Amino acid sequence: MRFTPTELTEEELSLQQQVRDFLQEELPPGSHEPCLGMAANKDKAFSLKMAERGWVGMALPKEWGGSDRTAVDRFIVVEEMLRWGAPVGHHWVADRQTGNVILKFGTEEQRERFLPAICRGELGFSIGMSEPDSGSDLASVSTKAEQTTDGWIINGTKIWTSGAHENDWFVCLLRTSPMEDGNKHAGLSQLLIDLKSPGLEISPIPFLDGSHHFNEVTFNEVFVPDINVVGDLGMGWHQNTTEMAYERGGPDRWLSPFSTVEQLLREAKGTELEETVSDLFGELVARWWGIRNLSLSVARLIDTGEAPSIESSLVKEMGTRYEQEVVEKLVHLIDIEYSPDSDSLFERLLAQCVVTFPGNTIRGGTIEILRSVASKGLKGLPA
Amino acid sequence: MTEATGVDELVTETADRLFTQICDHESVQNAEAAGAAPEIWSAFAETGFPWISIDEDRGGSGGTLLDALEVLRLVGYHAAPIPAAETGVLGGWLLASSGHEIPAGPVTVLPNGNNITASVSGDQMTLAGTCTRVPWARIAERIAVLVEVDGQSMVASVNPKDCVIQPMTNMAGEPRDTVCFDGAIAPASPCVAGVNxxxxxxxxxxxxxxxxxxxxxxxxxxxxxxxxxxxxxxxxxxxxxxxxxxxxxxxxxxxxxxxxxxxxxxxxxxxxxxxxxxxxxxxxxxxxxxxxxxxxxxxxxxxxxxxxxxxxxxxxxxxxxxxxxxxxxxxxxxxxxxxxxxxxxxxxxxxxxxxxxx
The missing domain is CATH 1.20.140.10 (Butyryl-CoA Dehydrogenase, subunit A, domain 3)
Known part of the structure; x- marks a missing residue:
């Protein structure tokens, strides 16, 4: 494990400036309610505008509609979007991971069918991993796909499926052959499922504040054609693990409270609160600077062809805890009864952070699971 | 040098090997008890490491600040009980930035030197005041004292023998001595711009x-x-x-x-x-x-x-x-x-x- 310091090149800085100019024009401060990181609103029109500039699926090859840009370029775009609180929800999953999975493991036909549409910002994807009896122990999934003449019949239930009620497609980890003794990682496969398929039912699992992100998706004899199997049969676990490496360690794991902090500074400027929060801002900018450098160095490593799974697990574990720490520091320091319908944007955002951020150290793999992954990787290091 | 902003890999390898040999658990423990580790210092000084980032024509070993900081990282990694930072990137930097000679032995500086007063006469400075928590003052050959005189930053190269040194330590048992300057006279000269x-x-x-x-x-x-x-x-x-x-x-x-x-x-x-x-x-x-x-x-x-x-x-x-x-x-x-x-x-x-x- 080694995080090598890196910095943005002239071209990369110019991309950063282009994204900043775009946001300043499209979403000037005060014109929109900032989103809290990747739990962002879905705004297809906004996704299409980003796609016009080549910023959706940008790391995918040109032949499939992408821009052949690097992981660092994607880091820059994602970073600027998230710190601005931009509504990136519609293309988020496709851009971060599904596009990569289809490129890496999919058939030529699947690449042709999905990648250009992803890069145009058109398609929204959900991910089907957890089930009522499978959470952190993901390999125990039991939703079954059984082979028929030209496809698969699926029965079972997926839960915590974000956005299934709004998205188009579902990348699902399913059991395509029965669990063998002692090898629960075998017999799993990834299938692409149309969320409008007959027999597929979507019902909301209301979030703790009543909002609708999560769903339960039940399969009742849902037919999926053979051509929708991603990669080799039985390789779903391996593919899924690879996918997780893309999912971890990026700006989405440490920038979620930034809009809230920025808004605090905006509202505190020139008031007596400014002095109260000054030292805290010192600590926050230092930590953000430090964690950002780690996260950026992971993106740079990916561009050298490495799969820095230990490094990205360490950054995600630290970043998501940091997000919660930021909120706790704000709550501790500022003695107001913030309310979700306050006139103050800062108060509204803070209330939302307090209520939703416990999920930050759970989504995409709990920090306990991440520690287990990372600590095994630490063992080989020289002492 | 691997690249313009990189560390010379040879520095990392050589320093790591050296400290692995000379800074084992026992020798670090002994240094704490004795309040100094002359044999570790000698082995370190022999390599020229203490003076990396100071130009050779100023009496240093050349190399970049990055190389010097890499050595310090390894000093920390091996808990080497020596005034490495004080002799090089701090004291050596002050002396070289003000045209003083770099001595062969350890140098120290005043981390908390704000209460030192100085009067200058020609190229001599007379110092007064007491400074606490001076790293390794007891073994230093020179103390590089940075003071502002009439808005001009100046460095005096003080011989510790002209001061009264009371041994003190930090929580790790490293020397952090109290130095009383009263009456000490030392050669002094102004610093180049940016050193203050x-x-x-x-x-x-x-x-x-x-x-x-x-x-x-x-x-x-x-x-x-x-x-x-x-x-x-x-x-x-x-x-x-x-x-x-x-x-x-x-x-x-x-x-x-x-x-x-x-x-x-x-x-x-x-x-x-x-x-x-x-x-x-x-x-x-x-x-x-x-x-x-x-x-x-x-x-x-x-x-x-x-x-x-x-x-x-x-x-x-x-x-x-x-x-x-x-x-x-x-x-x-x-x-x-x-x-x-x-x-x-x-x-x-x-x-x-x-x-x-x-």
Whole structure:
């Protein structure tokens, strides 16, 4: 494990400036309610505008509609979007991971069918991993796909499926052959499922504040054609693990409270609160600077062809805890009864952070699971 | 040199090998008891390492500030009981920036020298006042005293024999002596532009960040090894999720501290780096606190003994955390910088650092 310091090149800085100019024009401060990181609103029109500039699926090859840009370029775009609180929800999953999975493991036909549409910002994807009896122990999934003449019949239930009620497609980890003794990682496969398929039912699992992100998706004899199997049969676990490496360690794991902090500074400027929060801002900018450098160095490593799974697990574990720490520091320091319908944007955002951020150290793999992954990787290091 | 902003790999290899040979647990322990480690210093000085980043025509060893900070990182990693930072990037820098000769032996500086008063007559300076917590003053050949006289930063190269030195230590048993200057007379000369009490404070913080990054990394690695070797309930304690938490926290803080120190070093090596250094010192300070807690907890009672080496690193970290600025000083400095940027400039500060502060 080694995080090598890196910095943005002239071209990369110019991309950063282009994204900043775009946001300043499209979403000037005060014109929109900032989103809290990747739990962002879905705004297809906004996704299409980003796609016009080549910023959706940008790391995918040109032949499939992408821009052949690097992981660092994607880091820059994602970073600027998230710190601005931009509504990136519609293309988020496709851009971060599904596009990569289809490129890496999919058939030529699947690449042709999905990648250009992803890069145009058109398609929204959900991910089907957890089930009522499978959470952190993901390999125990039991939703079954059984082979028929030209496809698969699926029965079972997926839960915590974000956005299934709004998205188009579902990348699902399913059991395509029965669990063998002692090898629960075998017999799993990834299938692409149309969320409008007959027999597929979507019902909301209301979030703790009543909002609708999560769903339960039940399969009742849902037919999926053979051509929708991603990669080799039985390789779903391996593919899924690879996918997780893309999912971890990026700006989405440490920038979620930034809009809230920025808004605090905006509202505190020139008031007596400014002095109260000054030292805290010192600590926050230092930590953000430090964690950002780690996260950026992971993106740079990916561009050298490495799969820095230990490094990205360490950054995600630290970043998501940091997000919660930021909120706790704000709550501790500022003695107001913030309310979700306050006139103050800062108060509204803070209330939302307090209520939703416990999920930050759970989504995409709990920090306990991440520690287990990372600590095994630490063992080989020289002492 | 691997690249324009990189560290000479030979420096890393040679320094690591040297310290591995001469700074084992026992010799570091003995140095603490004796209050000095002349044989470790001699072996270190023989390589020319103490004077890296000081131009050869000024009596140094050449090389970049990055190379010098890499040596300091390894000094921290091996808990080498020598005034490496004081002799090179701090004292050597002050002497070379003011045209003084670089002595063959150790040099020290005044981390808290604000209360020293000076009067200048020609090229001689007469000093008065007492300075506390001067690293290794008892073995120094020269004390590089930086003072402002009529708005001009000047350095006096003081012979410690002209001072009264009272031995004191920090929590790691490293010499942090009290030096009384009353009546000391020493040759003095003005500094080149950019060398002043403020830039010295930042450079001191940068030196500590490098030392601390090394010590935290070593502590983290010791902890991984120990918990994988230590068997309880029939398996290595590292297999327990509760212990894994400490391993991961230690490794994260090590990575964060090293990244911060190296990034600050890179910026300082090529221009103004006030933001990066302030952030790096605050980060390493807090990383030291979190990592020592995690690593001690994972070691159990063994980490609380003198016979096991964890304390060489943890006690140094607790001490270095307070040298050249504790958490309050740097968060205040950074807070002023952040607030002065305003909401619109806040993220540009995170990404652009000193380049956006003018």
């Amino acid at each position: 009490p403020e830039s010295f404070r930042f450079r001191g913080a940068l030196s500590r960040a490098a030392l601390m990054a090394g010590a935290i990394e070593k502590m983290s690695q010791l902890t991984v090894t120990y918990t994988n070797d230590r068997i309880q309930f029939g398996r290595p304690v590292a297999r327990f999720q509760a212990v894994q938490q400490h391993l991961v926290w230690g490794a994260q803080e090590a990575a964060l501290a090293r990244m911060a120190a190296e990034t600050a070093g890179r910026e300082a090596n090529r221009g103004p780096a006030f933001f990066e250094i302030a952030a790096a010192k605050l980060i390493t300070n807090q990383a030291a606190a979190r990592a020592t807690k995690a690593c001690h907890q994972a070691h159990g009672a063994m980490g609380m003994t003198q016979e096991y080496p964890l304390h060489h690193y943890s006690r140094r970290l607790w001490s270095w955390r307070k040298e050249y600025g504790g958490d309050a000083e740097w968060s205040k400095w950074l807070g002023n910088a952040a607030v002065s940027q305003g909401a619109e400039g806040l993220y540009a500060l995170v990404t652009g650092g000193s380049s956006v502060l003018s």
